[in-house]
Amino acid sequence: MGLRVKGNLLPAARADGTGRLRMNFRTTALGMLLATSALLTASPALAQYGARAQAPSVKDQPANSKDDAKQQKTLDISKQVRPAIVELEAAVKAKDTANIPAKVAAALAKAKTANDRYLISQLQLKGAVDANDMPAAATAVEAMIATGVAPASELPGLYDSLGKIYFNAKAYDKAGAAFEKVTQLQPSNTEAMAMLAETRNSQGRIPEAVTMIQKAIATKSATGQKAEENWYKRAVALSYNAHLPNAPEVAREWVGAYPNPKNWHDAIRIYQTATKAEDASLLDSMRLAQATGGLSGESDYFRFANTLVNKGYAGEAKLVLEQGFAANAISKTNPSFSQLYSVATAKSQGDRASLAASGKAAAAGPDVKKVMVVADAYYGYGDYAQAADLYRAALGKVGVDKDLANLRLGMTLVRSGDKAGATAALNAAGGAQTELAKLWLAYLGTKA
Numbered sequence: 479m480g481l482r483v484k485g486n487l488l489p490a491a492r493a494d495g496t497g498r499l500r501m502n503f504r505t506t507a508l509g510m511l512l513a514t515s516a517l518l519t520a521s522p523a524l525a526q527y528g529a530r531a532q533a534p535s536v537k538d539q540p541a542n543s544k545d546d547a548k549q550q551k552t553l554d555i556s557k558q559v560r561p562a563i564v565e566l567e568a569a570v571k572a573k574d575t576a577n578i579p580a581k582v583a584a585a586l587a588k589a590k591t592a593n594d595r596y597l598i599s600q601l602q603l604k605g606a607v608d609a610n611d612m613p614a615a616a617t618a619v620e621a622m623i624a625t626g627v628a629p630a631s632e633l634p635g636l637y638d639s640l641g642k643i644y645f646n647a648k649a650y651d652k653a654g655a656a657f658e659k660v661t662q663l664q665p666s667n668t669e670a671m672a673m674l675a676e677t678r679n680s681q682g683r684i685p686e687a688v689t690m691i692q693k694a695i696a697t698k699s700a701t702g703q704k705a706e707e708n709w710y711k712r713a714v715a716l717s718y719n720a721h722l723p724n725a726p727e728v729a730r731e732w733v734g735a736y737p738n739p740k741n742w743h744d745a746i747r748i749y750q751t752a753t754k755a756e757d758a759s760l761l762d763s764m765r766l767a768q769a770t771g772g773l774s775g776e777s778d779y780f781r782f783a784n785t786l787v788n789k790g791y792a793g794e795a796k797l798v799l800e801q802g803f804a805a806n807a808i809s810k811t812n813p814s815f816s817q818l819y820s821v822a823t824a825k826s827q828g829d830r831a832s833l834a835a836s837g838k839a840a841a842a843g844p845d846v847k848k849v850m851v852v853a854d855a856y857y858g859y860g861d862y863a864q865a866a867d868l869y870r871a872a873l874g875k876v877g878v879d880k881d882l883a884n885l886r887l888g889m890t891l892v893r894s895g896d897k898a899g900a901t902a903a904l905n906a907a908g909g910a911q912t913e914l915a916k917l918w919l920a921y922l923g924t925k926a
Contacts, residue, residue: 523645523676526712555597556590563597570605578605579614596627616643634663638670645677653677666701668694672709684720688713688728695731707736718748725752726913734920742772742921749917761785762885762914765857768798769893770921776815779808783818786858790851792825794858830859837868846875850883857886862894881909888915892922 555563562585568574569581582605585598599621606614619640622628628636641656654677660670671694678687691713695705710732717725726749733745746767749755755763764782767773773782779802786795799819802808808815833855840848853868869887872878888904891897900922907915 523673526676527672527706527708554591554593556588556594558590559585559588559594559598562588563594563601566598566601570601570608573605573608575605575609575611578602578609592625592627596622596625599625612643612647616640616647619643630663634660634667634670637663638667638673641670641673641677645673645680648680650677650681654681666697668697668705671697675712679716684716685722685724688717688722688724691716692728692731704735707732710735714744714748718752721752723752726917730917730920734923737770737921737924739771739774742770743767743774743778746770746772746917749913753913757789758882759910759914761789761791762889763917765889766914766918766921768801773798773802773807776808776812780814780818783822787818787822787825791854791858792822793829793855796822796826797858797860829855833859833861833864837864841868841871844875846872846878849875850878850886853886853890857890857893860893862890865890866894866896866899881907881911885911885915885918889918892918892925897922897925 562581566578566581566585569578582598582602585601586595589595589598599618603615603618603622606612606618619636623633623636623640637656637659641653641660644650644653644656654674657670657674657677660667661674664670671690675687675690675694678684678690691709695709695713698705710728713728714725714732716722717728722728726745729745729748733741746763750760750763753759761782764773764778764785767778768782773779779798783795783798783802786792786798796819799808799815799822802815803810810816810819833852836848837852837856840852843849849868849872853865853872856862856865856868866887869883869890872883873880873887884903885907888900888902888907891900891903901919904915904919904922
């Protein structure tokens with residue numbers, strides 16, 4: 479695309495009162511650049527996010543009509559530079575790659591105004607894109623921006639194109655600066671946020687990359703849209719592989735937005751790995767996996783059931799194994815499971831029948847540990863009403879671990895369908911139970 483003038487090229491140019499020639503020119507550099515360079519419109523980093531990111535909203539575009547008027551107005555071009563610009567345009571049209579740099583230099587040497595330099599730089603950009611010369615394209619875009627002539631509505635696209643050129647050239651510091659500028663000019667441009675995140679990742683600034691993806695997700699959500707799952711997965715992968723302390727939080731956001739058994743399995747495993755979950759935390763996170771359908775494969779079932787047996791919850795272990803057998807997730811013919819099932823069955827004999835008397839005595843006594851043990855047993859058998867009563871009784875006794883008791887009360891109420899009660903109990907679970915309580919709250923948030 480060449481210069482837009484009225485009539486034939488030279489005859490249409492008329493001197494004004496200043497002695498300069500006027501040329502009717504619309505600043506369409508961004509459209510030209512993006513239309514002719516697939517390299518810029520499909521940057522490899524965006525493949526991490528699936529489909530193209532959200533385009534900037536209308537509210538991000540300058541509302542001032544002066545910018546539009548500036549874009550449409552006639553640019554004043556200095557008389558001295560006119561012949562050089564005509565020669566440069568002819569070379570660009572002819573794709574005379576070898577001679578374009580010299581003609582750009584010749585035109586710039588005669589340029590007197592910002593308009594002159596802007597026009598020359600746009601032609602330089604067209605030639606660079608045609609030649610797939612991205613370094614030259616970057617130089618041209620930077621020059622266009624530096625003139626101050628580009629309308630405000632066009633600047634975000636220019637900076638975005640500049641960022642993608644530098645990103646693909648592995649010039650990450652320059653790419654980051656360009657994408658930061660886009661996000662400042664267009665606060666809801668989530669594609670630019672995604673590119674800035676990938677740039678930060680390439681710079682080794684992983685926490686910032688994760689934060690930027692989270693910001694992009696939140697920005698989409700604020701406009702009533704749901705970010706694609708790949709956005710969440712990318713944040714999870716970066717945070718988990720870098721061993722960031724907020725990896726459980728990122729995984730929790732992911733599974734809250736896209737809850738399914740596989741995602742729950744992975745999110746719970748991330749929590750267990752990040753917190754080095756053992757004993758109570760391990761059991762309570764495996765109980766969440768059971769509730770969400772996130773138990774997967776022999777290792778999960780064996781780890782869960784074996785830990786239950788070792789901690790004295792043989793009745794719950796027996797039920798977990800029976801659920802696995804029924805779902806064909808594990809097999810009774812496997813010696814490991816057949817033996818474990820036999821042990822759980824033997825140890826749980828008479829256990830359920832004794833709970834009523836044990837629970838009554840424990841609730842009346844001062845020993846909070848006994849109350850918790852019986853409450854846990856009721857939970858394991860799925861008797862959530864009895865379990866909840868005993869957890870509440872435990873919370874009223876001296877020496878209770880309130881965080882653990884509130885966590886398990888919340889878990890019990892989640893399973894029984896008391897959403898309001900579960901929310902209150904889980905929010906009261908702090909200390910070492912904070913992260914796990916939040917994970918249970920995320921599950922609660924996915925329930926109708």
